[in-house]
Amino acid sequence: MSETDNITGDAVREKRPGPAKGLIFLVLLLLTIGAMLFGATLLRSEEGPKVAVTAPEPLTVPVRPAQLTKAFTLQETYSGLAEARRTSELGFSTGGRIEDIAVDVGDQVKTGQTLARLDTRGLRAQLASAQAVVEEARSAHSLALNTVERQRRLSLQGHVSPQAVDEAEAQAETALARVEAAKAQADILRVQIDLARITAPFDGMVTARTSDEGAIAGAGQPLLQLVETGHLEARIGLPAATAARLQPGDVYDLRADTGTVEATLRSVTGVIDPNQRTVAAMFDITNSGAIASGAVVRLSMSRDIDEPGFWVPVKSLSTASRGLWTVYVAAPVDGGFEVEPRPVEMVHTDGERAFVRGPVSDGELIIIDGLQRIVPGMSVEPRDSQQAATVNGG
The missing domain is CATH 2.40.420.20 (conserved putative lor/sdh protein from methanococcus maripaludis s2 fold)
Structure with missing residues (x-):
């Protein structure tokens, strides 16, 4: 065995723990366990572990x-809208350049008041020409009548044949027809001139204006919207059983955001709306000035539930x-x-x-x-x- 091997073996023997070190470790372990057991004993109550024996306070x-x-009596409320009885979209029956619009949104108008006009200079020129044609036709008719009289006198004297008289009378009738045609053409132009202005069909308020002076208006194009202000009606949907309890002619109180208004029941349609499953009741509002058109109104009715x-x-x-x-x-x-x-x-x-x-x-x-x-x-x-x-x- 070499010297190097002897040195290595001595080093290994020195690293192994001896019996004294093992005994010291065992003593320390026993002391630690004893301390833990002693601490647990001190923490214990002399009376043993505490257990709750009283019930918690009841929850209020x-x-x-x-x-x-x-x-019980059920108070039911049904809603509807207060709307004007008549609302019209006003426009010209023929197209043309707008010459004047006399009203604006919010203006109150009366029946027959002129609201707007088209430029009618072309129509008036055509009317003048048509009137001249009427006069020309009248002159031709007058001449034809004179010719008929002369032909009749000559026929009595035997100077002309009866056929000549018949031809003169036919020419007079043709001239009369031309007079009537010319007059009809002049009347058409007068109607067109009259339709070139918009008049109010009823008393109301202008609620919309879609064009201004100088614009070209198309035939039938809405220019103004007029809403009748004198008469308001309310359309309220009700269940069929509830609607059957209403009496036409009776006065009911309708509630709106501005207060209560009286309304007379005009009619009940008696037809169930397939979408809403309700029957429409039509009310005429007595004091139309108390609420605005488009306001929500409510009808309250009581119903007994057994x-x-x-x-x-x-x-x-x-x-x-x-x-x-x-x-x-x-x-x-x-x-x-x-x-x-x-x-x-x-x-x-x-x-x-x-x-x-x-x-x-x-x-x-x-x-x-x-x-x-x-x-x-x-x-x-x-x-x-x-x-x-x-x-x-x-």
Whole structure:
């Protein structure tokens, strides 16, 4: 064995732990475990581990006593629009250059008032020519009549044949026809000149103007919109059963944003709209100046519903299966109150409250708010919301 191998073996023997080091490590490990056990013993209570033996405080919930009724009266509201009875889009029957527009949007006009005119210089020149043709035809007719008289006298004297008389009379009739044709042509031009101006067909207000002076107006092109202001009517859609209760000729109150107006029922169509499933009722508004055309009007009518049940706030309902809903009742149990679910059916809702029916007795306490904090069987402390509101208000 070489000297190098001896040196390496001595180094390995020096790195191995001796019996003393192992004993020291074992003693330290036992001391650590003992310290941990002693600490755990000190942390323990002399009476053993503490366990909760008292129940938590009941949760305070707002409630309202159920008030059962055998029927209720439903106040229903139906909406419609107050519109002018007549609205016209006014334009020229023939095209031409616009010479004048005498009104603007918002102007009040009277029946027969001239609203706009076309340039009619060309038409008037044609009318003058047509009148000259009429005069020429009248002169020819007068000459033809004189010729007939002469031919008749000569025929009596035997100087001309009866055929010559017949020819003269035929020429007179032809001349008369030319007079009538010329007069008809002149009348056509007069009508065109008259149609070259727009007049108000009824009293109303100008609500639209689509062109100005100098523009070329096409035949039938709307230039002005006129809305009748003297008469307003309201068209309101109602269910067929409700519409059958209305009486034509009766006066009803319609509510608008500006107040209440009286309206007389003119007619009920009796035909159900396939889209809205309603029947149209037409009302004549008595005081048309009280509201503007296009305003929303509402008709309120009461209807008796013969269904037993009770009213609850919508927020006190939670969804259930098969189209039912659930209300929670604070039921008395062993001197306290616990949450009990009750399935109910919704009969009607008006937005903030609902009329429901189900296995709830009169006077039972309905939990009306905070459903997200409760579960069935939870202990609760009911607080009457109506009494609390009275105390706070007083």
